[in-house]
Amino acid sequence: MSTDPPQSGISRRSFLIKGSLYMASAGGIISCTNPLVDRKKDTAGRIVGSNWKAGHLLTQPGGASPKETERTGILIVGGGIAGLSAAREIKKKNQRDDFLLLELEGNTGGNAISGSNAVSPYPWAAHYIPIPGRDAVFVRELFEELGIIEGYDSKGLPVYNEFHLCADPQERLLIHGHWQEGLVPQLGMSERDRRQYDEFFGAMERFRKARGSDGSRAFAIPVDHSSRDPRFLKYDAISMGRYLADNGWDSEYLRWYVNYCCRDDYGCRMEETSAWAGIHYFASRDGTASNADSHAVVTWPEGIGWIVKRMEKDILPHIRCNACVLNIEKIGDELAVDYHDVRRGTAGRIRAKAVIYAAPRFTAFRTIRFFRERLPSYAASFGYTPWMTANITMKGIPEGKGAAVSWDNVSYHSDSLGYVVANHQDVAARREKTVLTYYHPLTAGDPAAERKEALQRSHREWSELIVRDLSRMHPGIEKDLEQVDVWLWGHAMIRPIPGLIWGAARQEAMKPLEKIFFAHSDMSGLSIFEEAQYRGIIAARQALRTIAAG
Amino acid sequence: MAYALLFSVFAISTCGLVYELTAGALASYLLGDSVTQFSIIIGVYLSAMGLGSYLSRYIVRNIISVFIEAELLIGLVGGCSAAILFSVFEVAVHFRPILYSLITVTGALVGLEIPLIMRVLKNRFEFKDLVSKVFTFDYIGALFASLLFPLLLVPHFGLIRSSFFFGIINVLVAFWALRLFRGEVIRPRALAAAGGVLLFFLTAGFIYSEQILHFTETLNYRGNIIYARTTPYQRIVVTREQDSLQLFLNGNLQFNSRDEYRYHEALVHPGLQAVREPRNVLVLGGGDGLAVREILRYPGVNSVTLVDLDAEMTKLFKSHESLVRLNGGSLNSPKVTIINADAFVWMKTNNQRFDFIVVDFPDPSNFSLGKLYTNTFYRLLYRALRDGGAVVVQSTSPFVARRSYWCVVNTLKSVGFETTPYHVYLPSFGEWGYVIGSKRAFRMPQGFLAGLRFVTPETARLMTEFPPDMGPVETEVNRLNNQVLVRYFEEEWSRYVH
Structure with missing residues (x-):
């Protein structure tokens, strides 16, 4: 079906990358434990969130002078998907195990961090990965390694472990008081809307198959495998909103859907999103499988946290958590990395032959001495959206009129992105309790203002907003809610505004700085798992080459 | 007036037996094994009547008032008995005590009525005629009820509506007696008011008996529910239809x-x-x-x-x-x-x-x-x-x-x-x-x-x-x-x- 959009499974992919270190000004922890039954009382739950106190240390560079100095071959800064991928690559290629990974948080994972309670594990952000296409070689290799891909059929199509493929029903949308299957609005649509859907999804399908004059796919994952044909790159100059308007697509429903997708994947409204990025969302997926359709995604109750746990298993001895990197500078032939041990309150220095900087780029402007002294020209182009995510534990399951409760549940009438049922993958026939992972990119205003406002809200204020939104989707749900835990992401994901992806900034940002190699999905302009993993592996290879060359 | 009272004996007896039969039928529906259930219900009912008769000796004043009060009470307890039993069956842990208490109260009140009437009428007839007449009407009433119950009431009215209907009759008998003995009743207005409230209540029950029955979900099943429980996973209902049993899970037949x-x-x-x-x-x-x-x-x-x-x-x-x-x-x-x-x-x-x-x-x-x-x-x-x-x-x-x-x-x-x-x-x-x-x-x-x-x-x-x-x-x-x-x-x- 050509008009079938990439079943927004794609959504939330954006979260993949760790921003925690540099969520810096993100959340604090506010606890309260009253039961939620009485609305006058506070909602049980708390604000969790990345280590903002430690992150704030970055604003006071320097810090205490280290007592001891260690040495390592390669030092990785940041334990999100990029950092973990880099570490695994080094582990595979470097028999001497001569590397270390520093992570600010108590756990690795970054945007793929997860938690759990008595009901279910749950993600704090990144929830799923679409099945990889031809270009996403690294993702496929990882999937084979982890048993997500179990083998290949006679046609060469990957056979997926069906416990990992997102269980049906996948998505539903609440619109005009009724839940419909799928996220593309169908109820109340006119002939005109339908025609515009056909045109839009037809165009996306043509982009999906399109190749540029250089023979590359127009919109590929990794982004850097995409064609450089100006025919496609020109879309990076305008916004997705403008692209729709230029084509005369003014259907309210279509515009809602496209805007939803931009917010879901990029944390930007479509007026702020590069049209190239917007189209990429719809046109980049070319995954195939023996036992799933091309829109399929893999997911787990704890989201990508499932993968994180397996990625870090082999490299656990090399990982040092609670380590806030404060300063990186060149000393002789080596790089000195100063960090603060957040838990012990001690300072440390590591001298490395090379550094892989796998934390969000905005933090590098504070930690790397060279950047502190001379802010790079592209610094202003790297903007980040704040997000609020919540995990909500409830009795029973959130039913509703119409389509059955699905993995992803969205309301047409809400500013939030709706919720994912964390225990959707559970095979048990009955569920007594459910964990809902609720997503809200704070896109209403300027990111800095939104970030500030988000941090000022108490847990009670946040949970009231969440409960109000949920009860509009499910009248009476309040009485079933048991706990609402909130996570504030100050810098959740890079904003692919027009010009970021194919302009000078990103090209500039990709260049290594002496023996510092950068690895983060920021460098792709899209905060998705595939990009983070790709950047991590590429940076690891560069670093290994540099060391080998002496 | 004497014959009016004798007619009320007939009415009381009919109502009383209807309540007894209703309880017996309900007990066999809900608990199964009709022989045992009927046998126990009849035993409890009759002995409760004996208890009522025995207690009547302690009533020495205001006989007419007590008679009317008892009549109103029978109307209330008996009239609501089927609705109560249906509703509590699914929720009550101890269904049987509730069942037998209701039967005992109804039986005792009915058992109280006959001696009282005999005492009211004792000066109007010779003793041999009095006994003969009272018991004749009593037993004819019983025959009437026992034919009415299976032939008309159960098939056309259903148990809940029947018992409300007879509750109304009890209240009407009380009103009639109130009118007959205008001068002899103390606080006639209070009794009339109580009767009015009861009449309204029972009539409402009669009219809405379908809804009550629906509430107790019996209408959803052809057979009679003999077990019903909501577990964390499903609603289990077992019904009996003649000699066969049916299992329903969430309303869907699993076996017959x-x-x-x-x-x-x-x-x-x-x-x-x-x-x-x-x-x-x-x-x-x-x-x-x-x-x-x-x-x-x-x-x-x-x-x-x-x-x-x-x-x-x-x-x-x-x-x-x-x-x-x-x-x-x-x-x-x-x-x-x-x-x-x-x-x-x-x-x-x-x-x-x-x-x-x-x-x-x-x-x-x-x-x-x-x-x-x-x-x-x-x-x-x-x-x-x-x-x-x-x-x-x-x-x-x-x-x-x-x-x-x-x-x-x-x-x-x-x-x-x-x-x-x-x-x-x-x-x-x-x-x-x-x-x-x-x-x-x-x-x-x-x-x-x-x-x-x-x-x-x-x-x-x-x-x-x-x-x-x-x-x-x-x-x-x-x-x-x-x-x-x-x-x-x-x-x-x-x-x-x-």
């Missing part, structure tokens, strides 16, 4: 004891008979123990593992007298191990291998149940099956839901099972389908155990014949990530039902 042997013989014997030396059998679902009953007919089977989600369900079929009689006490057999767990979750961690596996889940009417019909689940079955063994899957109606049925067959095939589809006719369900899955080619057995009522070599041969209107169709494989079976099923059954 009139023909369940057809279903369960057909479920178990074709597959199990074909397995050589079966010892370990697994039953998934089937907490009613009826499939287990059939399995235990094979003396070589020394272990049956039953995995059913709902502990209330297996407990019920281990302990309820009528139900244990039906399943032959199969769940209490020392060979049977009951595991109350989710079948999918249990199968994921199971390492045992079985000679025969019965998969008897509810139809795939929602996504939760649909998971139990997926290739992923069937792979777990395959892993748990001994090489020479067989699994059998109940798989909805190939007539009503043809694509659903063949989807189950095709899904079993997709994971490597050799499949043998077959179907039988069940009076309660219509055409019903099963599939046998095996690792080697399967042949229907040529002989079956003696004593089966339905499965024979001849019927078994017919089972595998599919007429063109139920024949194989192409379907997708049902997977966790597409749940096509639930969609087929919903479409096919909704077409059939509407």
Whole structure:
């Protein structure tokens, strides 16, 4: 079906990358434990969130002078998907195990961090990965390694472990008081809307198959495998909103859907999103499988946290958590990395032959001495959206009129992105309790203002907003809610505004700085798992080459 | 005035017996075993009447007032008795004490009335005439009630409405007496007001008795509910219709004891008979123990593992007298191990291998149940099956839901099972389908155990014949990530039902 959009499974992919270190000004922890039954009382739950106190240390560079100095071959800064991928690559290629990974948080994972309670594990952000296409070689290799891909059929199509493929029903949308299957609005649509859907999804399908004059796919994952044909790159100059308007697509429903997708994947409204990025969302997926359709995604109750746990298993001895990197500078032939041990309150220095900087780029402007002294020209182009995510534990399951409760549940009438049922993958026939992972990119205003406002809200204020939104989707749900835990992401994901992806900034940002190699999905302009993993592996290879060359 | 009072004896007696019969009928509906229930109810009622008669000696003043008060009370207690009993049955832990208390109160009040009337009338008749007249009206009233009850009231009014109706009659008798003895009653206005309130209340009950009945959900079932409980997983209702029992889960019929042997013989014997030396059998679902009953007919089977989600369900079929009689006490057999767990979750961690596996889940009417019909689940079955063994899957109606049925067959095939589809006719369900899955080619057995009522070599041969209107169709494989079976099923059954 050509008009079938990439079943927004794609959504939330954006979260993949760790921003925690540099969520810096993100959340604090506010606890309260009253039961939620009485609305006058506070909602049980708390604000969790990345280590903002430690992150704030970055604003006071320097810090205490280290007592001891260690040495390592390669030092990785940041334990999100990029950092973990880099570490695994080094582990595979470097028999001497001569590397270390520093992570600010108590756990690795970054945007793929997860938690759990008595009901279910749950993600704090990144929830799923679409099945990889031809270009996403690294993702496929990882999937084979982890048993997500179990083998290949006679046609060469990957056979997926069906416990990992997102269980049906996948998505539903609440619109005009009724839940419909799928996220593309169908109820109340006119002939005109339908025609515009056909045109839009037809165009996306043509982009999906399109190749540029250089023979590359127009919109590929990794982004850097995409064609450089100006025919496609020109879309990076305008916004997705403008692209729709230029084509005369003014259907309210279509515009809602496209805007939803931009917010879901990029944390930007479509007026702020590069049209190239917007189209990429719809046109980049070319995954195939023996036992799933091309829109399929893999997911787990704890989201990508499932993968994180397996990625870090082999490299656990090399990982040092609670380590806030404060300063990186060149000393002789080596790089000195100063960090603060957040838990012990001690300072440390590591001298490395090379550094892989796998934390969000905005933090590098504070930690790397060279950047502190001379802010790079592209610094202003790297903007980040704040997000609020919540995990909500409830009795029973959130039913509703119409389509059955699905993995992803969205309301047409809400500013939030709706919720994912964390225990959707559970095979048990009955569920007594459910964990809902609720997503809200704070896109209403300027990111800095939104970030500030988000941090000022108490847990009670946040949970009231969440409960109000949920009860509009499910009248009476309040009485079933048991706990609402909130996570504030100050810098959740890079904003692919027009010009970021194919302009000078990103090209500039990709260049290594002496023996510092950068690895983060920021460098792709899209905060998705595939990009983070790709950047991590590429940076690891560069670093290994540099060391080998002496 | 004397004859008016004698007529009230007739009315009181009729009402009293109606309440007694209502309680007896309700007790047999709800608790089963009508002989015992009726016998106890009659005993309690009569002895309560005796108690009332005895107590009447302590009433020395205001006889008329007490008579009217008692009449109003009978109207209240008796009139509401059926509605009360229906409503508390599902929620009360101790149903019987409530039942017997109501009967005792009604009986005692009725028992109080006759002596009181006799004392009122004692100066108007000679003693021999008085006794003769009072008891004549009393017993005629009883005859009237006992004919009225089965012929008119139960079939046309139903129990709840009948008892409200007779409650109204009691109140009207009280009003009549109030009028007859205007001068002799103390506080006539208070009594009249109380009567008015009662009359309003009982009339409302009479008018809304359908709603009350609906509330107690009895209308949803043709038979009489003898057990009802909401467990964390489902609503279990057992009904009795004449001599047969029916089990409903969430309102859907699971079996009718009139023909369940057809279903369960057909479920178990074709597959199990074909397995050589079966010892370990697994039953998934089937907490009613009826499939287990059939399995235990094979003396070589020394272990049956039953995995059913709902502990209330297996407990019920281990302990309820009528139900244990039906399943032959199969769940209490020392060979049977009951595991109350989710079948999918249990199968994921199971390492045992079985000679025969019965998969008897509810139809795939929602996504939760649909998971139990997926290739992923069937792979777990395959892993748990001994090489020479067989699994059998109940798989909805190939007539009503043809694509659903063949989807189950095709899904079993997709994971490597050799499949043998077959179907039988069940009076309660219509055409019903099963599939046998095996690792080697399967042949229907040529002989079956003696004593089966339905499965024979001849019927078994017919089972595998599919007429063109139920024949194989192409379907997708049902997977966790597409749940096509639930969609087929919903479409096919909704077409059939509407």
